[in-house]
Amino acid sequence: MPEVLLETRGLGKRFGAVVAAEDVNVSVTAGEIVGVIGANGAGKTTFCNMVTGYLTPDLGQILFRGKDITGCTVGQATEAGIHRSFQIPQLFPGLTVYENLLLAVGVFGHRRPPWWQPLVRPEVENEATAIMERYRIAESATTRVDRLPQGVRKLLDIAMAMVGQPAMILLDEPTSGISTKEKFDVMGNVIDALRKSAATVLFVEHDMEVVGRYADRVIAFREGRVLADGTPGVVLEDPAVIEHVVGRRPGRAPDA
Amino acid sequence: MTLLRRVRLTTAGIAVATAALLALWPLLPAWAAHTVGVSLGGGLVVLGLLILIRFGLVSFGQGLFFAIGGYAAALANQFLGITDMLVLSVAGIASAGAVAWALGYIVRGHRGIFFAMLNLAFSMILFGILAKTVVLGSTDGFSVGVPTLLGFAPDPEAGRLTFMLFGYIVVFTAVVAWWVDRILASPIGYAGQGVRENELRLRYLGVSARGAVHIAYIAAAKLAALGGVFTVLLIGHVTPEDTAYWTKSGEFVFVAILGGSGNVAAPFIAQTVFELVRTFALQYAPDAWQMLLGITLLLVILFLPGGLWSLADRLRGRDA
Numbered sequence: 017m018p019e020v021l022l023e024t025r026g027l028g029k030r031f032g033a034v035v036a037a038e039d040v041n042v043s044v045t046a047g048e049i050v051g052v053i054g055a056n057g058a059g060k061t062t063f064c065n066m067v068t069g070y071l072t073p074d075l076g077q078i079l080f081r082g083k084d085i086t087g088c089t090v091g092q093a094t095e096a097g098i099h100r101s102f103q104i105p106q107l108f109p110g111l112t113v114y115e116n117l118l119l120a121v122g123v124f125g126h127r128r129p130p131w132w133q134p135l136v137r138p139e140v141e142n143e144a145t146a147i148m149e150r151y152r153i154a155e156s157a158t159t160r161v162d163r164l165p166q167g168v169r170k171l172l173d174i175a176m177a178m179v180g181q182p183a184m185i186l187l188d189e190p191t192s193g194i195s196t197k198e199k200f201d202v203m204g205n206v207i208d209a210l211r212k213s214a215a216t217v218l219f220v221e222h223d224m225e226v227v228g229r230y231a232d233r234v235i236a237f238r239e240g241r242v243l244a245d246g247t248p249g250v251v252l253e254d255p256a257v258i259e260h261v262v263g264r265r266p267g268r269a270p271d272a
Numbered sequence: 273m274t275l276l277r278r279v280r281l282t283t284a285g286i287a288v289a290t291a292a293l294l295a296l297w298p299l300l301p302a303w304a305a306h307t308v309g310v311s312l313g314g315g316l317v318v319l320g321l322l323i324l325i326r327f328g329l330v331s332f333g334q335g336l337f338f339a340i341g342g343y344a345a346a347l348a349n350q351f352l353g354i355t356d357m358l359v360l361s362v363a364g365i366a367s368a369g370a371v372a373w374a375l376g377y378i379v380r381g382h383r384g385i386f387f388a389m390l391n392l393a394f395s396m397i398l399f400g401i402l403a404k405t406v407v408l409g410s411t412d413g414f415s416v417g418v419p420t421l422l423g424f425a426p427d428p429e430a431g432r433l434t435f436m437l438f439g440y441i442v443v444f445t446a447v448v449a450w451w452v453d454r455i456l457a458s459p460i461g462y463a464g465q466g467v468r469e470n471e472l473r474l475r476y477l478g479v480s481a482r483g484a485v486h487i488a489y490i491a492a493a494k495l496a497a498l499g500g501v502f503t504v505l506l507i508g509h510v511t512p513e514d515t516a517y518w519t520k521s522g523e524f525v526f527v528a529i530l531g532g533s534g535n536v537a538a539p540f541i542a543q544t545v546f547e548l549v550r551t552f553a554l555q556y557a558p559d560a561w562q563m564l565l566g567i568t569l570l571l572v573i574l575f576l577p578g579g580l581w582s583l584a585d586r587l588r589g590r591d592a
Contacts, residue, residue: 090475092479107470109475111465122459123466124479180478218451
């Protein structure tokens with residue numbers, strides 16, 4: 017029986033009159049790749065923010081590996097093994113791709129190695145190089161991040177989130193801002209690399225083609241509640257999901 | 273150039289400079305030795321600013337900790353009768369460290385102009401207190417005796433600036449600069465770049481940006497205090513206006529921009545240039561001194577935005 021990695025019980029969050037989450041009960045098993053879908057404002061990002069400690073839920077509990085992590089800080093969630101990437105990549109724009117990864121590898125868990133040692137030691141350099149190769153961004157190594165194309169930025173953002181080998185990673189719209197042509201390349205690279213790292217993945221996505229292709233399981237949100245939860249085949253065909261989330265039958269060519 | 277090589281090169285540079293200064297002692301006229309000592313003292317304050325600048329922060333109130341260091345040493349000497357320069361240095365560093373630890377909880381949540389001006393505010397409060405405290409000589413300040421080192425007292429005939437004090441300042445400064453360079457190259461130093469570039473990402477790497485700023489703030493304060501101790505021991509007198517007044521804090525920021533933040537040596541080079549220009553300008557053009565400063569700053573910002581240190585990078589033919 018695989019381990020239940022993440023479990024939320026009756027999660028609730030309000031911003032004034034807006035219900036961002038209500039009675040959200042989700043459980044994710046180790047090794048799963050879960051797609052999270054929903055219209056804008058359905059509560060997908062709020063869910064990510066609560067799980068990673070960025071927001072504290074008003075109600076309910078978050079369990080990670082059976083441990084209650086409700087109300088923990090971002091730092092504590094990160095230490096527990098939940099990392100995330102961002103819809104808008106959060107990088108160190110004035111540094112190169114390589115320097116970004118050096119910095120990430122070097123400061124991650126900075127209390128463990130003797131912190132007065134120079135950051136750039138062979139093991140740090142090797143890990144940064146290995147990550148660049150795993151995510152196929154090594155050819156941009158010496159490019160400053162603010163001069164990178166969006167697709168590479170997205171990859172680097174996810175690569176940065178994978179520093180420290182988290183047990184679970186939340187990807188917030190990994191293909192947003194990427195051209196239709198590039199999106200399967202980017203997503204293919206990401207899923208490939210994530211499978212190699214044996215990470216459990218929860219990804220928020222608007223593109224139903226991407227969800228259908230890469231998710232083992234899909235959770236649909238609507239107005240802060242879980243509307244449907246199951247295999248892509250079932251959830252993406254659910255009439256309520258089609259009406260409120262997809263807006264059209266899956267499989268048909270996208271408008272773009 | 274790799275970081276490791278840069279750290280080694282800086283270490284070698286510091287060792288050579290230290291040996292050269294100690295060897296030059298018999299040849300240096302008294303005013304020049306005094307200028308070196310005062311420049312190292314001021315340079316330590318600017319080194320603290322360099323750390324903050326690496327974190328994307330600037331403080332317009334480092335005079336606060338410069339004054340705390342100077343006054344702590346002077347008070348320990350005057351009221352407790354302590355003459356050992358090592359003990360006086362520790363007293364200065366510890367006092368500033370404690371104050372910075374407490375104030376750090378207020379400033380660590382602020383960035384940019386708010387961080388800069390909060391520190392200015394604190395320094396002006398201290399200035400006000402010192403200037404009104406009669407027992408500390410109010411605006412006139414008070415004197416400090418000639419310091420000793422580990423039981424050795426200098427020859428009473430030799431005056432204030434002896435090889436003992438000079439050597440102490442040179443060696444202590446060298447060790448501190450070497451140590452700061454290693455810290456800047458370590459994960460905590462790199463966390464500073466993270467604070468400057470993107471705090472959100474840093475938090476998601478498990479590093480507390482506020483905690484890192486707090487550590488940098490305390491480190492900068494301790495450096496400023498040590499600079500204050502050295503300056504007071506060299507001059508033999510401490511006043512509020514020469515330590516905590518806002519023009520003094522502004523001077524340190526001026527020197528930080530003049531030197532640039534490229535290397536731990538930059539603050540000391542810039543402070544020496546500053547002291548020399550001031551010495552000669554006050555002698556030959558006392559009325560034009562402020563104007564001269566203004567023009568210098570203008571030229572540096574326009575033509576050397578990386579400070580004097582970027583000249584060294586240009587000579588090596590790589591961009592800063």
